[in-house]
Amino acid sequence: xxxxxxxxxxxxxxxxxxxxxxxxxxxxxxxxxxxxxxxxxxxxxxxxxxxxxxxxxxxxxxxxxxxxxxxxxxxxxxxxxxxxxxxxxxxxxxxxxxxxxxxxxxxxxxxxxxxxxxxxxxxxxxxxxxxx
Amino acid sequence: xxxxxxxxxxxxxxxxxxxxxxxxxxxxxxxxxxxxxxxxxxxxxxxxxxxxxxxxxxxxxxxxxxxxxxxxxxxxxxxxxxxxxxxxxxxxxxxxxxxxxxxxxxxxxxxxxxxxxxxxxxxxxxxxxxxxxxxxxxxxxxxxxxxxxxxxxxxxxxxxxxxxxxxxxxxxxxxxxxxxxxxxxxxxxxxxxxxxxxxxxxxxxxxxxxxxxxxxxxxxxxxxxxxxxxxxxxxxxxxxxxxxxxxxxxxxxxxxxxxxxxxxxxxxxxxxxxxxxxxxxxxxxxxxxxxxxxxxxxxxxxxxxxxxxxxxxxxxxxxxxxxxxxxxxxxxxxxxxxxxxxxxxxxxxxxxxxxxxxxxxxxxxxxxxxxxxxxxxxxxxxxxxxxxxxxxxxxxxxxxxxxxxxxxxxxxxxxxxxxxxxxxxxxxxxxxxxxxxxxxxxxxxxxxxxxxxxxxxxxxxxxxxxxxxxxxxxxxxxxxxxxxxxxxxxxxxxxxxxxxxxxxxxxxxxxxxxxxxxxxxxxxxxxxxxxxxxxxxxxxxxxxxxxxxxxxxxxxxxxxxxxxxxxxxxxxxxxxxxxxxxxxxxxxxxxxxxxxxxxxxxxxxxxxxxxxxxxxxxxxxxxxxxxxxxxxxxxxxxxxxxxxxxxxxxxxxxxxxxxxxxxxxxxxxxxxxxxxxxxxxxxxxxxxxxxxxxxxxxxxxxxxxxxxxxxxxxxxxxxxxxxxxxxxxxxxxxxxxxxxxxxxxxxxxxxxxxxxxxxxxxxxxxxxxxxxxxxxxxxxxxxxxxxxxxxxxxxxxxxx
Numbered sequence: 001x002x003x004x005x006x007x008x009x010x011x012x013x014x015x016x017x018x019x020x021x022x023x024x025x026x027x028x029x030x031x032x033x034x035x036x037x038x039x040x041x042x043x044x045x046x047x048x049x050x051x052x053x054x055x056x057x058x059x060x061x062x063x064x065x066x067x068x069x070x071x072x073x074x075x076x077x078x079x080x081x082x083x084x085x086x087x088x089x090x091x092x093x094x095x096x097x098x099x100x101x102x103x104x105x106x107x108x109x110x111x112x113x114x115x116x117x118x119x120x121x122x123x124x125x126x127x128x129x130x131x132x
Numbered sequence: 133x134x135x136x137x138x139x140x141x142x143x144x145x146x147x148x149x150x151x152x153x154x155x156x157x158x159x160x161x162x163x164x165x166x167x168x169x170x171x172x173x174x175x176x177x178x179x180x181x182x183x184x185x186x187x188x189x190x191x192x193x194x195x196x197x198x199x200x201x202x203x204x205x206x207x208x209x210x211x212x213x214x215x216x217x218x219x220x221x222x223x224x225x226x227x228x229x230x231x232x233x234x235x236x237x238x239x240x241x242x243x244x245x246x247x248x249x250x251x252x253x254x255x256x257x258x259x260x261x262x263x264x265x266x267x268x269x270x271x272x273x274x275x276x277x278x279x280x281x282x283x284x285x286x287x288x289x290x291x292x293x294x295x296x297x298x299x300x301x302x303x304x305x306x307x308x309x310x311x312x313x314x315x316x317x318x319x320x321x322x323x324x325x326x327x328x329x330x331x332x333x334x335x336x337x338x339x340x341x342x343x344x345x346x347x348x349x350x351x352x353x354x355x356x357x358x359x360x361x362x363x364x365x366x367x368x369x370x371x372x373x374x375x376x377x378x379x380x381x382x383x384x385x386x387x388x389x390x391x392x393x394x395x396x397x398x399x400x401x402x403x404x405x406x407x408x409x410x411x412x413x414x415x416x417x418x419x420x421x422x423x424x425x426x427x428x429x430x431x432x433x434x435x436x437x438x439x440x441x442x443x444x445x446x447x448x449x450x451x452x453x454x455x456x457x458x459x460x461x462x463x464x465x466x467x468x469x470x471x472x473x474x475x476x477x478x479x480x481x482x483x484x485x486x487x488x489x490x491x492x493x494x495x496x497x498x499x500x501x502x503x504x505x506x507x508x509x510x511x512x513x514x515x516x517x518x519x520x521x522x523x524x525x526x527x528x529x530x531x532x533x534x535x536x537x538x539x540x541x542x543x544x545x546x547x548x549x550x551x552x553x554x555x556x557x558x559x560x561x562x563x564x565x566x567x568x569x570x571x572x573x574x575x576x577x578x579x580x581x582x583x584x585x586x587x588x589x590x591x592x593x594x595x596x597x598x599x600x601x602x603x604x605x606x607x608x609x610x611x612x613x614x615x616x617x618x619x620x621x622x623x624x625x626x627x628x629x630x631x632x633x634x635x636x637x638x639x640x641x642x643x644x645x646x647x648x649x650x651x652x653x654x655x656x657x658x659x660x661x662x663x664x665x666x667x668x669x670x671x672x673x674x675x676x677x678x679x680x681x682x683x684x685x686x687x688x689x690x691x692x693x694x695x696x697x698x699x700x701x702x703x704x705x706x707x708x709x710x711x712x713x714x715x716x717x718x719x720x721x722x723x724x725x726x727x728x729x730x731x732x733x734x735x736x737x738x739x740x741x742x743x744x745x746x747x748x749x750x751x752x753x754x755x756x757x758x759x760x761x762x763x764x765x766x767x768x769x770x771x772x773x774x775x776x777x778x779x780x781x782x783x784x785x786x787x788x789x790x791x792x793x794x795x796x797x798x799x800x801x802x803x804x805x806x807x808x809x810x811x812x813x814x815x816x817x818x819x820x821x822x823x824x825x826x827x828x829x830x831x832x833x834x835x836x837x838x839x840x841x842x843x844x845x846x847x848x849x850x851x852x853x854x855x856x857x858x859x860x861x862x863x864x865x866x867x868x869x870x871x872x873x874x875x876x877x878x879x880x881x882x883x884x885x886x887x888x889x890x891x892x893x894x895x896x897x898x899x900x901x902x903x904x905x906x907x908x909x910x911x912x913x914x915x916x917x918x919x920x921x922x923x924x925x926x927x928x929x930x931x932x
Contacts, residue, residue, distance in 0.1 A: 014180065017608045017799075018608070020554075021758075050551045062561070065561075
């Protein structure tokens with residue numbers, strides 16, 4: 001799963017935007033395959049990771065336009081800006097995507113989201129998009 | 133790390149030659165900064181494109197300016213300047229409240245007590261508050277009494293406080309409108325307190341006087357020099373101030389408010405004797421489309437409403453029988469105040485520029501730089517006056533859509549946004565600055581800091597999302613303004629002469645703004661539109677005008693400009709409500725679908741019988757934000773009615789499998805032909821991206837009635853983009869390119885039509901549309917009766 005994610009990210013370098021699919025020709029989205037379209041487990045793990053609430057969520061921060069990127073964490077509180085995580089500086093916008101995937105694999109308990117963890121708001125995306 | 137020490141805005145998006153445009157600059161740190169005007173041609177820094185292109189413009193603006201800090205005093209409230217009648221010894225205050233954030237996180241940007249109805253400053257005066265613990269509180273001078281019962285959020289409560297100076301008795305009432313079975317009783321509380329002392333502070337509704345300040349940065353507050361603190365989040369309905377301590381029974385009667393001129397035949401309210409106690413009785417259902425909170429009491433102490441809070445909000449007495457405030461205004465007596473509302477930054481002018489007569493219509497910026505490396509751009513457009521057009525081609529810059537997306541916070545606020553984009557969002561310096569500076573306000577995609585929907589957006593503030601060099605998290609690429617520069621670059625590169633007009637111009641000038649052009653070209657994402665603008669476009673295309681719809685998800689949401697701000701310029705504040713359906717980052721509450729600005733029904737144009745597909749031929753069907761794809765020609769593209777557009781493009785050629793937005797021309801938000809939803813029945817589809825999208829692309833919710841599997845880009849036939857054409861009467865026509873990513877392919881290979889088939893296609897269309905006179909007539913054989921439901925898309929033909 002990790003290898004597939006890495007390969008997808010590497011193949012997306014140069015694309016403005018990216019997804020976890022493999023470009024047949026690196027940097028060219030004309031033909032894509034693999035990744036989330038073929039690896040069901042990878043697909044579901046990524047969806048689980050993406051659905052987490054904003055508090056403490058990992059994010060990418062561009063620190064110099066087209067030159068430098070770093071990883072940060074959202075505060076989840078209005079008016080409190082994200083904070084940088086670690087000192088690693090990336091020279092492209094795709095590599096932090098893979099590192100965040102690895103960090104989340106380490107941070108999430110293997111049993112995350114099982115029915116026995118039910119509570120009010122279980123799996124609710126506390127995304128601050130008002131529910132009415 | 134300090135983000136964006138230079139920010140600024142102009143007093144208008146579009147300026148006519150001969151007119152003056154003013155610039156307001158915040159320079160927070162550097163002692164001085166340089167300013168100059170540049171022509172802004174291309175703002176995308178992607179190394180696979182032509183990069184940033186700006187050209188120096190000689191103007192008297194060029195120079196070094198002294199830097200000064202200017203701040204936005206955000207948050208909405210009402211105030212009445214100090215009057216002797218408010219210098220009360222005894223009093224009663226009362227109002228209904230529906231608090232949305234009665235208790236906030238200690239790190240919340242405006243954590244603390246919230247003012248409701250106050251004449252209170254620095255331990256002088258009186259006021260009704262919600263304290264830091266979320267409980268009702270009465271303050272008299274430095275003394276506070278509270279019921280100790282937290283107010284339930286998103287629920288109506290009646291609050292009142294009385295004080296009798298003779299006895300010194302103060303009483304505070306908190307009466308929830310709904311009491312659940314296990315709610316503890318909230319009893320009134322009383323205490324003996326000294327009478328209030330007074331200063332010159334104003335009466336404030338939804339806040340209190342924090343400070344009287346001589347600081348330069350306080351001049352942009354209202355009233356100038358008085359900083360309002362304790363911004364309240366939530367609704368207030370029917371606030372009253374009376375000049376003695378009323379009994380509980382009298383308070384009950386006073387809910388009815390002032391009924392002046394009562395006779396035996398008219399009005400019913402407080403008795404004459406009780407009415408004499410009224411100092412102010414505000415009725416927010418009166419003047420919903422204004423910036424005034426009307427006082428129906430004897431002194432006419434109308435409150436100036438600052439910050440443009442949300443009005444036309446259901447009050448404590450909403451019955452659920454009427455949903456339009458115009459038909460039941462008495463049920464719409466509430467204003468929803470927010471601590472991050474912004475109507476006007478009200479900064480002081482740093483410099484201005486009178487545009488020379490005859491100056492070239494184009495895209496411009498003021499470029500601000502400091503020696504320390506700070507930088508910001510303030511975009512604007514030079515728009516010729518009606519009748520003084522400089523070209524036969526007009527680019528209609530979607531400024532309403534820019535305002536809708538202004539200072540958008542989704543990557544920071546919405547954890548769920550990552551599910552939308554299928555990757556981890558990337559935040560730019562603008563997003564980082566805004567995440568800390570909530571006072572710059574949000575976009576109509578955001579929720580307010582209290583979680584309620586944001587439905588009003590002002591252009592009189594720095595709009596950091598309308599900047600060159602800004603990549604939006606949705607696609608890691610330009611969006612709206614910088615994406616429209618892809619088109620400007622292409623027009624410039626290919627040597628077209630074009631004028632620039634804006635949504636505002638079309639809204640206010642109508643057909644006159646369009647009719648002297650042979651062709652009008654939209655931006656990449658003209659999603660937000662006013663009725664007058666759509667009327668003008670309709671008139672234009674029906675009278676032989678030609679429309680090139682360069683993007684997708686256009687003509688989707690109902691917008692209106694707020695009439696209370698017209699004195700500050702055209703289109704200062706735009707309003708939009710997210711109603712029953714459509715792509716909604718928030719959803720309006722029941723009874724709150726009608727605009728406060730014009731009283732018209734908000735939501736999607738589709739639900740007002742004006743299908744998006746009816747404007748330019750195609751309408752939105754899906755969206756996804758991971759990567760883009762490409763088009764193939766259809767059999768229909770060989771029809772002589774449209775084949776001219778594909779001249780120089782082989783039948784089996786991949787069209788637009790390159791680009792600066794998602795790597796392809798077909799991506800992000802996609803439009804299709806649907807004759808059942810307003811596409812004219814003679815619409816031709818020349819190319820489609822059907823079957824080429826990823827799982828991240830999903831059908832729009834207004835296109836299905838219940839959730840089911842099979843809605844994504846790998847499965848659903850409506851997840852596609854159709855490049856379509858139809859003729860309009862009198863030699864007009866509409867060409868729809870139907871993808872927001874589309875313009876991102878124009879700069880590829882420097883826009884060379886020999887090396888870029890998107891450029892070739894657009895050039896073919898523009899060359900034909902820009903010619904004088906009507907378009908060549910369609911062949912006689914194409915005139916026939918066509919039904920709507922029997923339209924047969926090319927993909928179905930292939931499957932036969």
